[in-house]
Amino acid sequence: MGEGFAMRWCLKHEVVVGSRDASKAKEAAEKYAKAAVEIYGSIAGTISGSDNISVAHGADLVILSIPYESIEDTCSRLAPNISHECLVVSPIVPMSRTESGFVYVPMEQHKRTAAELVADSLPPRRRVVSAFHTIAEAKLKNIQHGVDVDTFLCGDDESAVTKLISITKEIPGLRPIYIGPLSVTYQAEMLTPMILNASRKNKLRNPGLRLVE
Amino acid sequence: MGEGFAMRWCLKHEVVVGSRDASKAKEAAEKYAKAAVEIYGSIAGTISGSDNISVAHGADLVILSIPYESIEDTCSRLAPNISHECLVVSPIVPMSRTESGFVYVPMEQHKRTAAELVADSLPPRRRVVSAFHTIAEAKLKNIQHGVDVDTFLCGDDESAVTKLISITKEIPGLRPIYIGPLSVTYQAEMLTPMILNASRKNKLRNPGLRLVE
Numbered sequence: 001m002g003e004g005f006a007m008r009w010c011l012k013h014e015v016v017v018g019s020r021d022a023s024k025a026k027e028a029a030e031k032y033a034k035a036a037v038e039i040y041g042s043i044a045g046t047i048s049g050s051d052n053i054s055v056a057h058g059a060d061l062v063i064l065s066i067p068y069e070s071i072e073d074t075c076s077r078l079a080p081n082i083s084h085e086c087l088v089v090s091p092i093v094p095m096s097r098t099e100s101g102f103v104y105v106p107m108e109q110h111k112r113t114a115a116e117l118v119a120d121s122l123p124p125r126r127r128v129v130s131a132f133h134t135i136a137e138a139k140l141k142n143i144q145h146g147v148d149v150d151t152f153l154c155g156d157d158e159s160a161v162t163k164l165i166s167i168t169k170e171i172p173g174l175r176p177i178y179i180g181p182l183s184v185t186y187q188a189e190m191l192t193p194m195i196l197n198a199s200r201k202n203k204l205r206n207p208g209l210r211l212v213e
Numbered sequence: 214m215g216e217g218f219a220m221r222w223c224l225k226h227e228v229v230v231g232s233r234d235a236s237k238a239k240e241a242a243e244k245y246a247k248a249a250v251e252i253y254g255s256i257a258g259t260i261s262g263s264d265n266i267s268v269a270h271g272a273d274l275v276i277l278s279i280p281y282e283s284i285e286d287t288c289s290r291l292a293p294n295i296s297h298e299c300l301v302v303s304p305i306v307p308m309s310r311t312e313s314g315f316v317y318v319p320m321e322q323h324k325r326t327a328a329e330l331v332a333d334s335l336p337p338r339r340r341v342v343s344a345f346h347t348i349a350e351a352k353l354k355n356i357q358h359g360v361d362v363d364t365f366l367c368g369d370d371e372s373a374v375t376k377l378i379s380i381t382k383e384i385p386g387l388r389p390i391y392i393g394p395l396s397v398t399y400q401a402e403m404l405t406p407m408i409l410n411a412s413r414k415n416k417l418r419n420p421g422l423r424l425v426e
Contacts, residue, residue, distance in 0.1 A: 101393040179410040180314040187407035194400040197392040
C-alpha cells in the first residue's frame with residue numbers, strides 16, 4: 001500500500017518511505033518517484049526513503065502499514081522517536097485464513113483490535129486514527145485513475161480525524177466516511193476479510209465498498 | 214421489513230405475514246396486498262396473514278424478522294411446527310446503542326451471532342441462511358424503484374444458499390453476495406451498526422452498501 005500512497009500524496013507532500021532497512025526504503029522511493037514523475041510530468045512534493053526510526057522523527061503523519069503481529073514491537077521502537085502531535089494512522093487488519101475463509105481475529109479469538117493495540121503501544125490515544133482498510137492496492141497504485149471507493153475512519157479526537165479526512169480527499173475518488181471512536185474500529189477493520197471472502201466467492205476483481213443512498 | 218418483502222415477492226409467491234396476533238397479521242396483509250395491487254395493477258401471488266405458528270406450517274421459506282432477544286423463545290415455539298426442509302433466513306442483527314454509537318453485541322459482549330443462535334435454536338443448521346441485514350426498509354418498501362444495493366449472505370449448505378440467492382434476485386436491484394459459512398455471519402451482521410454509524414455521522418439517507426470493482 002505504501003507505493004500507492006507515496007505516488008498519490010507526492011503531488012503535494014514530502015513523502016518518506018520507511019523500512020527496517022534504509023537502503024531498501026531508498027531504492028523503493030527512487031522507483032516510486034521516477035514512476036510518479038513519468039506519469040504526472042512533475043510533482044510539487046517529494047518521495048524519499050529512510051529507516052523507520054528516522055522516518056518517525058519529524059513526521060506529521062505516519063501510516064503504520066505493518067502486520068498485526070508486529071504492532072507492539074514496532075511501536076515500542078518508534079515511541080521515543082515520534083512527536084506526540086504526529087498523527088498515527090492504522091490501516092492494520094488482524095486477519096487469518098481458515099477453512100471458513102478469511103476471518104477477523106479479534107472477533108474469533110477475543111483479541112484486541114488493531115487500532116486500539118496501536119493506541120496502547122504508541123500513546124497518546126487521541127492521535128491514532130483507523131483508516132484505509134479496504135482500498136485495493138492495485139487501484140491505489142494506478143494513479144492514472146481515481147480509486148472510486150469509500151474508506152471508513154475511526155478516531156477519538158476530532159482534530160486528528162479532520163486532518164486525516166482532509167488528506168484522504170486529496171486522493172481522487174477516495175471518500176472518507178467517519179464512523180465513530182476507536183472503540184468501534186472493528187466495524188472498519190472487519191470489512192477487509194468480508195470483502196476478501198466476497199471477492200473470492202464471487203470472482204470480483206479488486207473490489208471496494210461504497211455507501212450508496 | 215416484512216412489508217417490503219411482502220410487496221416485492223407477492224408478484225410471484227404466496228406470501229404470509231406472521232405475527233403473534235393473527236388479526237394484526239391479517240390486517241397488515243390486507244393493507245400490503247391493496248397497496249401492491251394499486252401499484253402493480255395485478256399480482257400473480259398473494260399476501261395473507263396468520264399467527265406465527267400457522268405461518269411456519271407448510272412454509273418453504275421463513276424470514277425470521279425478530280429481535281435478537283426473542284430468538285430462543287420464538288424458535289422454541291416454531292421448532293415443532295416447521296419442516297426440516299424449510300429455509301430459515303436470519304436478517305437479525307444483535308446491536309445496541311451506546312455513547313460510542315451503534316455497537317455489535319457479539320463482538321463487544323462475546324455473545325453468539327444471531328444466525329448461529331437461530332441455527333442452535335431451530336436445527337438443522339444447514340437450512341439457516343443469514344441475509345438482508347443492510348437493506349434500508351424505506352428502499353425495500355418503495356416498490357416503484359429498485360433497491361440498488363448488495364446484500365451479503367452466509368450459510369453452510371449450498372442448496373439453501375442457492376435457493377435464497379435465486380429469490381433475492383427477484384427483487385430489482387438487490388444483488389446477493391455470498392461470503393461464506395454461518396461461522397462468518399458476523400461479517401454480514403456487523404455491517405448494520407457500521408452503516409448506521411456512517412449514516413448518522415455523515416447525514417446519509419437510507420444508505421446501503423455496494424461492492425464496486
